[in-house]
Amino acid sequence: MNYIVFDLEWNQPEDGLKTEERLLPFEIIEIGAVKLNEELEPVSKFNRLIKPQVYDTINWRIRKMLELKPGELEKGTPFPEAAAEFLEWCGSDYVFCTWGSQDLTELQRNLNYYDMPELSDRPIKYMNVQKMYGAMNGMPSQTRALEGAVDALGIDKDEPFHRAYADAYYTSKVLRLIPEEIRRKYKAYDVYHLPKSRKTQLKLKEGEKDILISTAYPTKEALMEDGIFTALHCVNCSGKAVKQRIRWHTLNQKVYDAAGRCKDHGYLASRIKIKHSDDGAVYGEKTTHYITEEEFLEMKKNVKKK
Numbered sequence: 430m431n432y433i434v435f436d437l438e439w440n441q442p443e444d445g446l447k448t449e450e451r452l453l454p455f456e457i458i459e460i461g462a463v464k465l466n467e468e469l470e471p472v473s474k475f476n477r478l479i480k481p482q483v484y485d486t487i488n489w490r491i492r493k494m495l496e497l498k499p500g501e502l503e504k505g506t507p508f509p510e511a512a513a514e515f516l517e518w519c520g521s522d523y524v525f526c527t528w529g530s531q532d533l534t535e536l537q538r539n540l541n542y543y544d545m546p547e548l549s550d551r552p553i554k555y556m557n558v559q560k561m562y563g564a565m566n567g568m569p570s571q572t573r574a575l576e577g578a579v580d581a582l583g584i585d586k587d588e589p590f591h592r593a594y595a596d597a598y599y600t601s602k603v604l605r606l607i608p609e610e611i612r613r614k615y616k617a618y619d620v621y622h623l624p625k626s627r628k629t630q631l632k633l634k635e636g637e638k639d640i641l642i643s644t645a646y647p648t649k650e651a652l653m654e655d656g657i658f659t660a661l662h663c664v665n666c667s668g669k670a671v672k673q674r675i676r677w678h679t680l681n682q683k684v685y686d687a688a689g690r691c692k693d694h695g696y697l698a699s700r701i702k703i704k705h706s707d708d709g710a711v712y713g714e715k716t717t718h719y720i721t722e723e724e725f726l727e728m729k730k731n732v733k734k735k
């Protein structure tokens with residue numbers, strides 16, 4: 430199995446629309462990648478500039494960041510061709526690795542826009558090198574800039590940053606320095622396609638937090654009424670349900686909180702974030718972690734106030 434470390438650059442029009450109002454929120458204008466073998470040694474590289482076809486004005490911030498020369502993008506390859514070449518170059522046995530969680534989603538959105546074959550019809554397991562680097566420093570939830578990680582790890586800066594190939598190259602260098610234990614432990618899934626059923630909802634662990642990602646529901650109410658998703662579980666009792674002590678409550682209809690107590694491990698808080706998939710379905714991301722008795726009492730007090 431190979432590791433495909435890739436990075437994308439994209440253009441975002443300044444049309445005043447919200448991301449979700451556009452048919453294609455980000456148009457990919459560059460794909461860069463490094464292929465590593467099982468020993469994490471580089472074996473091949475991929476680099477394509479893409480000729481824009483959706484938005485003809487490149488956002489000046491992006492033009493500046495990428496240091497694009499006038500006319501440079503026009504010489505690029507159209508996305509369908511570049512993406513097909515990229516996927517062929519990837520081969521058949523690989524796992525994607527990216528810095529952060531956005532690139533794999535945007536790749537799939539662009540493939541979908543051009544009616545190209547899907548990478549998968551369900552969540553895709555990948556390696557989020559940014560998360561792994563955070564975990565290596567004891568802070569998996571903190572997002573850091575790639576250049577900061579490169580500096581902290583003393584990696585030679587022999588390529589200019591903010592171009593797709595260079596960022597993939599540096600991400601691959603960071604990945605090689607992540608201890609094997611962390612690489613094994615941190616699993617990431619891209620949920621551009623949600624779990625197909627309630628039975629296959631995704632269970633993940635991030636440090637001391639449990640994360641559950643639901644399947645698609647027609648409405649928020651349907652999601653919040655489904656005990657399969659909303660039941661509270663103890664992080665350490667291999668998923669055993671615990672009694673709910675504070676009911677699900679919300680301030681803004683987007684984030685819901687509840688709490689319970691495991692008799693062996695103490696108080697737990699769960700939070701559900703309500704999210705929307707590209708096709709308009711509702712899904713939830715639930716995180717669960719331990720809290721202190723004081724935090725539990727504080728939550729209880731706030732719920733009573735309402």
Ligand SMILES: [Zn+2]
Binds near residue numbers: 663
């Ligand atoms: Zn427990």
